[in-house]
Amino acid sequence: MRISDRRFAVFLMAPAALFLAIFVAYPLFRLVADSFFKISPIAGGPRDFVGLDNYFRAFASEAFMGAGWRTLAYTLVVVTLEFALGLGMALLFTMLGRNSQIWRTVFLYPLMIAPIVAGLLWKFLMIDNFGLIGTLMHQAGLLANPNQIGWLSDPNIVLFSVAIPDIWLTTSFMCLVLFAGLQNIPGDLIEAARLDGARAPAMLFRIVLPLLRPVIAVALVVRGIDAARAFDTILIQTNGGPQSASETMSLLIYRTMIRFGDPGLASAMGTIYLLAMLAVAFFAVSTIWRPGKDN
């Protein structure tokens, strides 16, 4: 039996479309729909339509706005450091060539650790009174006493402290992606640049990075979204404290929904968060990747 190309394409797409409809479209629809209601946290309770009230409450909430800025700061710190360190390591591995095989494997090790475990590990390293980092820095003569820096109890630095496990865990991911991208840069192009007298900085900024742009875009967008969803490592280290100084958007939405029993407000926050993430992703794609424009 002959079937048309169009029908064949529909058959191929149907399973994925069905999956997306059930597991993405429907929950998304429910998320947006719930954001217009005031909902009882107990099943069978009242469900009243309140229009945009949940959105007004979210924007009027200090906790929501604070969590938004903190999430942005956290994401920028994490992604910037991961990108810088990951790119450095990827360039080093490329220079080492085959000799880097073992080091590449070792460098990937943190990627295989569960975030909860990493969070616990770093909590024990940084915790007040018993933390190893403070003790080691004290023994090295860098701190006057082991508790001089309240890694997890000082609201001014806690956001950076809770970012450390995340950076430790996923710098290797960034490195892996950029390393794969570097392998695809034609060797003759580098060779030609070298013959023309280009020095290392010029080669990096005028040849390597422009050619890596699509890979960088994907890496930044994927890691950016992932970092903005930071939840488990922070939950285990500080539970958002002290003074909510490490409460990111995911933690706030989770607490609003589960702990404070306000699914309507949590849905409104989730919807705003989703739209913000989509906007950032589109911006990143259109400015860094620019698909089609280079042709």
Add this chain to the structure above:
Amino acid sequence: MSSRTTISRITAIGGLSTAVLLAATACGAGGPAVTSGSAASTVNVLVEAGGHAELTGVAEQCKKDTGVSANFVELPYDGMFNRLSSEFSSGNVSFDVAALDSVWLPSFKDAVQPIDELFTDEAKKDIFPALVKEANVDGHFIGMPAWTNAEIILYRKDLFDDAKNKADFKAKYGYDLAAPTTWKQYQDISEFFTKDGMYGTDVKGGVETEWLAHVLQAGSPMVLDANNNVVIDNAAHKEALDFYVSMTKSAPPGAAQVDWAAAQNLFNQGKTAMTRFWAHAYRQIPKDAPVAGKVGAAPMIGGSAGVAGVPGPWYLSVPKATKNSDAAKKFIKCAYDHNDLGIESSLGLASRISAFEKYQDKAGYESFGPLIKTLNGAATATRPATEKWQQIVDTVLVPLLQKAVAGGNSTALLADAKKQIQDLLK
């Protein structure tokens, strides 16, 4: 621009959008709840880790007496509320009996059944009055106290009995070194032991209960009065907060993040000479801890309103959604009848006055006398019965304490907290 370029651009952006949507919506919790479909003679009991040990003896006895066997589902404390909340909101529960922390009763009052028939006059006489009051929400008893707790004073007996410490203390403060019975003594002793890498006591900035006990001792209801007016800015709250913060100079650094686990660890590791802590911790000091066998227990200290603590009871409740109510209620009746069986468990607590009294004079149970005295304290009271309590604690009280221990102005912080709580209760 060619159509091929257009298609590839749309595909790229579409693919990326899908990735974003997938990533952003991938934070759903857990799988679906399992409907209770077990045999009527088996009840699924959802408990926090310590509760499992506490109820194991009861379960064995209950099977002998009534034929109802218990299947325990054990969760860590932090996961309990979230699991309960998720299952109650789905209307499909996987358990027939749940052990609820007292703080959660108002939140889940609409999801659990009344068990008024279990609260006979005789039963009410044998349960601490504050607990009988707390179990009654909107005119119905919705939870049977399974075990209760309160903060008492734990102190290092070896340091207090040391001859040099005794002499030095008397020389400095003019009275004998002994377990404190006034807050002034507590301050002096804390100051005295803060030396050589050790601290007199701890200050817990990560939990609110201890500060609230000081509020009760100063003669005010906690945060809300009987008519649900916010009274957090009154003189008693300020006095309690100022006292609480004053102890930071004799406490380990990082008070903002010190919670129960951290404080217990500090004491068990020998870093603090005294701690105000839940009574069960006395029997939970590990045998290999540096302080094992060197700890004494004393009742919570009173303020101008007398001795007061905030009880920490857990209640056994039956969800409305279970199909196994009869067996669940039989299990709760067993738990009440054989309440003393929990005392020999690792948690080592009970809820009936008679059960505590049976053990209070036995060796190893020295914490029970101070616990009974604290629970019977004139000003001892349970937390306000509002379903917003957890939110008030998480978003107002704990951040308030953390700002206060970091040097914030107590009057301004309390005034600000009042406004925030009023907004939450609107």
